[in-house]
Amino acid sequence: MSKKHKNISGIVFSTDPDFKYNELREENFETLPPGQQQLKVRLETKHRAGKAVTLIENFSGKEEDKVILGKLLKSFCGTGGSVKEGEILVQGDQRDKVLQWLHKNGYTKARKL
Secondary structure, eight states: OOGGGTTOOSOOOOOOTTOOOOOOOOOOOOOOOGGGOOOEEEEEOTTTTTOOEEEEEOOOSOHHHHHHHHHHHHHHHTOOEEEETTEEEEESSOHHHHHHHHHHTTOTTOEEO
């Protein structure tokens, strides 16, 4: 598929006369302050060829802020990772380091699962 059609959601034709196509727009939620974020830090090895990955979930806010938080956590832990599907991934079992950094930077409601 060519790159110029990447905004199409797969709808080709509808027989419904009242159908109105609405593009999915990313809503810009305001990012909650760190003290109100209820982040969950957990370890996962499923679907990763046995490699451990630390997941940070339940970040509520803008995607840009999530990417920035992911970069800060990865640089603190000295590992790689990414931000995918609403989750921050940090390579390896870094739960204690991530939780330590989060508490030090005001994310007091973050907890380890």
